[in-house]
Amino acid sequence: MLIRPVETADIDALREIAVETGPGFTSLPDNRDFLADKIDHARQSLAGEAEDALYFFVLEDDQQPGERAERLAGCCAIEARVGLDAPFYHYRIGQLAHSSSRLGLHRTLDTLFLCSDHTGSAEVCSLYLREPWRGAAHRNSRNGTLLSRARWLFMAAFRSRFPERVLAEMRGRFDDDGKSPFWEALGQKFLPIEFQRADHLTGMGEKSFIGEMMPRHPICTSFLPQSARDCIGQVHHQTRPALAMLNRDGLRFEGYIDLFDGGPTVEAYIDDVHSIRHTRSARVRLDDSVERAARPAWLAATASSPTAFRAAWLGRGPEGDDIRLTPEEAQRLQVAEGDSLRLLET
Amino acid sequence: MLIRPVETADIDALREIAVETGPGFTSLPDNRDFLADKIDHARQSLAGEAEDALYFFVLEDDQQPGERAERLAGCCAIEARVGLDAPFYHYRIGQLAHSSSRLGLHRTLDTLFLCSDHTGSAEVCSLYLREPWRGAAHRNSRNGTLLSRARWLFMAAFRSRFPERVLAEMRGRFDDDGKSPFWEALGQKFLPIEFQRADHLTGMGEKSFIGEMMPRHPICTSFLPQSARDCIGQVHHQTRPALAMLNRDGLRFEGYIDLFDGGPTVEAYIDDVHSIRHTRSARVRLDDSVERAARPAWLAATASSPTAFRAAWLGRGPEGDDIRLTPEEAQRLQVAEGDSLRLLET
């Protein structure tokens, strides 16, 4: 299994993923032109250092024969700086004092503020692992972890391409009927469209309707029904493992939620992210005598150039400043004897 | 030099400090009753676990003969949870999107929001070192560092008494005439009182005038004159060393400023504070043969009970799980063979 930047020829495979993920996966709408533009933008981003760069990676099952579309196991991405093209909105939960010595009253009320505080932050996003590569049979391949953490290796390797902070938006809580109580209590009262369409437009970057239609004055959360308040900062049950992994990397909920489903944004200073703080460099030593360990414990990534970025699991860690690779592993990562690799024990 | 909790008998010495610090030192007004109440509150806080506990420490020069007032070299404090009694106000700098596809316009504007977001956080405050114990002659005693970091040792030792986050408010920038351009551009337009009085009332916890008189609608910073904008999040030149020390401990400016002078609040998750993360425990071994090192490099504090809290410099660090003390050092800290100490290399 190998992480590499998306290529133009991945378009059909990516479209299949978009169909699979459905409308809930905001950033990957089922729209060929949009996806083709996205791939173009990602290719250009690798080459240059566009401010609004998008780094988009795919997980390829290089053991799997057949068509490219059959080998693509998932994807993940990093936006270098959100909110530069179109406003990036959140509700921020703030505390307002409600206080009166006359009434002997002193408390604070949680209040939602429409804001764009994260403008300019990096975002890790678009993580998806396709069904055939999930589940108990694949537990040992740790594909999800690979998709999630490979991004930190990329950011560690090309740190100057990223700003001070990084965030991830988590899908919010939905009820058993697939409805978002937060949306029903808030967004629906102001937007004449369905949740899916609002979510879709946002995914396409067409967000001007938010500033025009959504309430721009602060809202005390106590005015929302309990069912909606229970969604604030809470994730979809399927999103819990992803949240747990980001939390382990030091990303925290700091009071910013999604406008539509109330799901949390987690965030950190990039230099504080555990996986970034703990990556180290090592030099490749080819050695076809090394054994493959049962459980992949070390993530390895190339650090020479963004276009040549590759990441994969290794069954062993470095010894001193060296990391021993089998020729097969070296080929997968496209590195040669003496090249440098970034490594993360995880 | 020894850090210990304030005692009732310190009242006169404390008042002398209050006179010395002057009106700029908000939390220590020259008011005997107020100070006596403060000491009482601090004594009760040590004993119990009041939600709004105040931990107030003094730095005593135990080498100095004479009156208590002549031996008190400074003070420092921790408020366990701010904003429980009276509202705790800040301006928060947020970004508001100003965006229009029609005008091809997309930007964000910094905006000040009156908020009480820090309600319930801990605050380190009231740090003051008296003149006779400052300056080049005292460089080696590192008194400032002792005052500042002893608090982290206290928090590490009695972690359950504190919430998730801690903050420190830094004095803002003033011009050469001792005026605050931020105050002149903002507070003065709304408050019929002088900066000193506003600051004083705030220090006394009488803050209801803020909610009544200060602007409660958000304010775009671009409406303030450049001189005031230049104060936002900037510290008084005398405060720079204190800020640097807090920054080294991992406290960061997260966009909250003082209502009156625009000075920054720096903050962190308590468990992330470097001095807390890196404290360790060791067992006391008495040994009158150990030498005193020239430069104090290890901070030591007792961890048995809040009332018996003592902190002081040691010239050496632990060996394994043991820390060797001279009988004189042990007496200063009021520990005996086998007692536990918390240590921080700094």
Add this chain to the structure above:
Amino acid sequence: MTLLARSATLDDLDALLALAQDASPALTNLPPDRERLAARLESSSRAFQSEATAPEDVALTLVVEDDDGEVLGTATLKPLAGGREVYYTYRRETLIHASQQLDVRREVDILSISHEMSHATLLCALATRRDHPARGEIKRLLRAARLALVAAVPERFAPLLFVALPGYQSGGRSPFWEGVGRHFFSREFEEVHRAASLGSKSFIGEVMPPFPLYQPLLDDAARDAIGRVHPLHSEALEGWQREGFTPSRHVDLLDGGPLLEAGRDHLPRPRRCPARLRDQPAERGEGEMLLASQRDGGFRALLSTGATLDEQGRCVVDAGRAQRLGVDNDTPLLVLERRECAC
């Protein structure tokens, strides 16, 4: 029986206190507090005797008495509703949310906290003896007499007059309070109401957020109560509407009750003419008139269906009424023809 409205004096203190204690729901502007009421009566008497030419921060209080001089009701005018303080209301506004992208336009109703009414004249603190058979008449007279006072000395009142009626309640609770105020005050309605009636209201500015409320986010019961009158006061609502008052954009901050407003200068103007006494009680004529006299720093008013104007332009009034009004032949009277307003 002829009801007479007149300016109150300190002698009315006991009666006023009894009325205040009897009022239900309690009146913000008529606290059952002897000292406060005494102070109000004293300053009111002084104000009636003064020759102010601009609205002052002094409440003017009237009482209604029967033939025996027994006080049956009271009402007050505050020339400046806010006085030194602020009179807070919610102002109903409509935001327009329009999106070119979605090609839609929506009107979103909000409630904005407002100080606007602070500078208007408030007619308030109307109370009557609960058990009195002529309650309706007493109230009608108090409404008419206050407007007559404004018409008599318009310069002492603001260009805008308003009255705040108690808001809708159901089962003894105010759904507007439950859905709005409780969030901010975390106190019982009565407690906040009491605090608001005793002195400074500046605490409201400290406790209420400065932002508007979005009506779509209120619960149905609270939203339905916006601008809806307390069931026991629907008659008062109609009474004020007959006097030419119309619902304003404003509602009460605490219970959502309606504020009705009228332009001072759109009130019918009184005619000033000398009285002409006649012995016989008047026949019950066609048109009702309000007769008022201003003498010796006092104000008196009564409703009469028998009064007419003679050819010399004098107002013919029977001796009994003349005595109640404290007027003699040729004493000037204010005469207001009463009409149902068509506004």
Add this chain to the structure above:
Amino acid sequence: MTLLARSATLDDLDALLALAQDASPALTNLPPDRERLAARLESSSRAFQSEATAPEDVALTLVVEDDDGEVLGTATLKPLAGGREVYYTYRRETLIHASQQLDVRREVDILSISHEMSHATLLCALATRRDHPARGEIKRLLRAARLALVAAVPERFAPLLFVALPGYQSGGRSPFWEGVGRHFFSREFEEVHRAASLGSKSFIGEVMPPFPLYQPLLDDAARDAIGRVHPLHSEALEGWQREGFTPSRHVDLLDGGPLLEAGRDHLPRPRRCPARLRDQPAERGEGEMLLASQRDGGFRALLSTGATLDEQGRCVVDAGRAQRLGVDNDTPLLVLERRECAC
């Protein structure tokens, strides 16, 4: 020369475009854009011919021509200022900041973004030939003729009428824009003005913050410009005031210029009477009158100092004016006596 105001038709397109191009400063509601003006003239003609009984989202345009039929000026009425869109203004409000603790009370002036005027009727897009010696007369006629049209078919207009006058400028720059709008738009005034004049204004809702501005935080020049008219338009200000318009709480969002308002139903009501033609041109009489005719879906109006009413209540008008108005003996005329308003 007798100036005639009349409903515009598509034939006036060239003249209108010339007026639009000539206007300085550019008029938000008169963009120099041939297609847009053509569309406006077509919908205006249709609207004049329709029998609408409620305000519609269609601008009604008048032009003024001289004896030779040459178009010298134009003006427009938008029965609903907002139409499908929003008409944004800043509304001047006063907050009261009071503190018991400090025992002070301060009034703080703010500007609140407002949609209120969206539902009122806007009188706008007045332009005249710059070089014409009778400019003042042309404008006076256009003001009077628009009010006559409102008086003639009040049901087609909103209860509140307003006019927005260009805001203060100094050295070709608007200090209000420099101190306020520029912060939000980071564009030149002219560019935003142009965008606002071409179609949807919903972008304003997206760009402007929903919070009020504190006037004490504005720079002096911007604050002084609030509600202050462009020096070249002070005559228009006086003209409207003579028609009974008064400054409203609202000012223009972009340049801070004043909005003047008047109640539709407080306008002088026109008399409807048949025309009586006479051959001789009238003597110059005392009172000025506005005479208007509504025929065949057209509206015509002129000012006359010679017209009088005869004993039969007919309006005596000379043949020349009658021809301009398109009326004959016994054709109904609208007659408005002109007076300086004392409001």
